[in-house]
Amino acid sequence: MADAVENGGIVRKTNPREMKLSDDYFRYEQTFGYRGKWQGKMNFVTIDFETAKYSRESACAVGLVKFLDGKAVDSYYSLICPPELYIRPDFTEIHGLTVDDVKDAPTFADLWDSAIKPFIGRFPLAAHNAPFDMSVLSAVLEWYDLEIPALPYFCTCSLARRTWPELKSHALTALAENFGIVYDAHNALDDAMTCGKLVLMSARIFNSANITDLLTAAGAQMGVLQY
Secondary structure, eight states: OOOOOOTTTEEEEOOOSOOEEOHHHHHHHHHHOOTTSSTTTTOEEEEEEEESSSSTTOEEEEEEEEEETTEEEEEEEEEOOOSSSOOOHHHHHHHOOOHHHHTTSOOHHHHIIIIIHHHHTTSOEEETTHHHHHHHHHHHHHHTTOOOOOOEEEEHHHHHHHHOTTOSOOSHHHHHHHHTOOOOTTOHHHHHHHHHHHHHHHHHHTTOSSHHHHHHHHTOEEEEOOO
């Protein structure tokens, strides 16, 4: 199911329509000067979580891939020991992870400041069905009483619907099958990589050189993680 696990579960591998931006995005932009750090280039970080049960703070794996100038340049994967050491059997059937896999893994609090937050840096996040992954990130930060940063993000599922409206399904597995992308579905790192490939495919269709142009051309929305 998952890639080889090392070091306690951590693996590190080196328009016609106006873009819709939330008020929180503009507030963040004005406060922190985020604009310009990534605009002008196809720079972004994809993220995917797997959870142990329905509650959002139960993250048990995370995968991230960094794209600079339209190329995957770095990735990060870690198993996560959830707050309650329990994984629903039906969730194990989906992602293949068991309590034995995560019992010795670091908690999210162990990973956030030391690994995940620095990896994201000041780039926008992308996730397939972003409302789910962003709600997991927000919930797990809140669970551990960590500051929730105002991270900009966009949804690749929404982007896919605007790029390939003729397709019957825009689920990640369906898109991958349609485009011949071979990957290990519900492995957090593979999901994140596949998500990034879809962004680049969409950018080619819209002839977009950067995330701003792409979202503008597609009429997609950039949101901001609430804090």
